Amino acid sequence: MENKAFSLDSLELQKYQPNRYPFLLIDYVTEVIPGVSAKGYKNLTNNEWFFPVHFPDDPNMPGALQLEALAQMATVAILTVPGLEDKVVHGLKHTVRFRREVRPGERFDLETEIVSSKRGLFQCKGIGRVNGEIACEAEMLLSVPDIFKSFLPKRSNG
Amino acid sequence: MEETVVLKDLDAYKIQEYQQNRYPLLFVDHIAEAIPGKMARGHKNFSYNEWFFPAHFQDEPNVPGFVQMEALTQVFLMTFLTLPGNKGRKTAFVKVESEFKRKIIPGDRLDIEADLESYRRGLAKGSAVGKVNGEFACQAKFVIAIPDIMRKYRPASGAGGGVILNFHNGLAGQRKLNNALRAS
Structure with a gap:
């Protein structure tokens, strides 16, 4: 299998990422190696729905959305694998550590890699940075239910 | 300085x-x-x-x-x-x-x-x-x-007090303007 790196713009990445506006939280995939890693970024701007409410006097990106951005980037690394384009990806378990606020006007650089992939379960690591400073780190367990289910033991009573 | x-x-x-x-x-x-x-x-x-x-x-x-x-x-x-x-x-x-x-x-x-x-x-x-x-x-x-700020520098009109055209006022604004014109 070829593992060539390529990049995706905001339109192209929607082929591999089912989330849509206003919940598509990545703008550009600068480098993706299918099944291995995906890097890219999200631009933060005042003109986003969550800033006026989180918080009115101190706009910063909600932590749950930072995690979501990392998960969306990891999903691109998974769904670019030939044959997986149309699959659904679910999150099973995430552990995140937040270190710095992410504010409007900043660029949120996302770096994710697939640590292991077995039977439709993908263990991923992700780091979000702003100006080279680490903003959050996450360990994510993602699944492709279609594949995962085929490995589940059959129920004895049908 | x-x-x-x-x-x-x-x-x-x-x-x-x-x-x-x-x-x-x-x-x-x-x-x-x-x-x-x-x-x-x-x-x-x-x-x-x-x-x-x-x-x-x-x-x-x-x-x-x-x-x-x-x-x-x-x-x-x-x-x-x-x-x-x-x-x-x-x-x-x-x-x-x-x-x-x-x-x-x-x-x-x-x-x-x-x-x-x-x-x-x-x-x-x-x-x-x-x-x-x-x-x-x-x-x-x-x-x-x-x-x-700009309004403060408008010259006063003959109607005394300066009429400010405000088209958002619709009819009311039009009436005000007509009155002003009649008075002048």
């Missing part, structure tokens, strides 16, 4: 103290530097997570011209709303002349530099240039008013 005031590093919250544009029509993210009465430098990030991208256009997301124009304008506002007595005032377009040279897509950052040519009696004239990755993207020339 006059000391030059330089405002530096204004974030989203501080920008909103100076001007009244709010989400979803706030199109500037950061002001790196502003010299009141002279210039302002700032930027706007573009993200796919903005309301106009899914609609403009579905199969080719790019920044609408009016948004670029508004971003240029909002940096320009910081050149004169930072002057004493102007903080937080509302502004109104009088004239704009804009030019667009480059497609701007989600993920781009528009760096804007604005210069104030003159500011007198609530009327500001000047220009702004926008660049993406150092490449020229758009520019505009403006005449922008602060209506609250």
Whole structure:
């Protein structure tokens, strides 16, 4: 299998990422190696729905959305694998550590890699940075239910 | 000796103290530097997570011209709303002349530099240039008013007290104008 790196713009990445506006939280995939890693970024701007409410006097990106951005980037690394384009990806378990606020006007650089992939379960690591400073780190367990289910033991009573 | 005031590093919250544009029509993210009465430098990030991208256009997301124009304008506002007595005032377009040279897509950052040519009696004239990755993207020339201040300098009319045309008042405004004309 070829593992060539390529990049995706905001339109192209929607082929591999089912989330849509206003919940598509990545703008550009600068480098993706299918099944291995995906890097890219999200631009933060005042003109986003969550800033006026989180918080009115101190706009910063909600932590749950930072995690979501990392998960969306990891999903691109998974769904670019030939044959997986149309699959659904679910999150099973995430552990995140937040270190710095992410504010409007900043660029949120996302770096994710697939640590292991077995039977439709993908263990991923992700780091979000702003100006080279680490903003959050996450360990994510993602699944492709279609594949995962085929490995589940059959129920004895049908 | 006059000391030059330089405002530096204004974030989203501080920008909103100076001007009244709010989400979803706030199109500037950061002001790196502003010299009141002279210039302002700032930027706007573009993200796919903005309301106009899914609609403009579905199969080719790019920044609408009016948004670029508004971003240029909002940096320009910081050149004169930072002057004493102007903080937080509302502004109104009088004239704009804009030019667009480059497609701007989600993920781009528009760096804007604005210069104030003159500011007198609530009327500001000047220009702004926008660049993406150092490449020229758009520019505009403006005449922008602060209506609250400009009104003070209007000559009083014969009707005593100065009639201000306000088309938003519809019929009431028209009646007021007719009365004024009749009286003069």
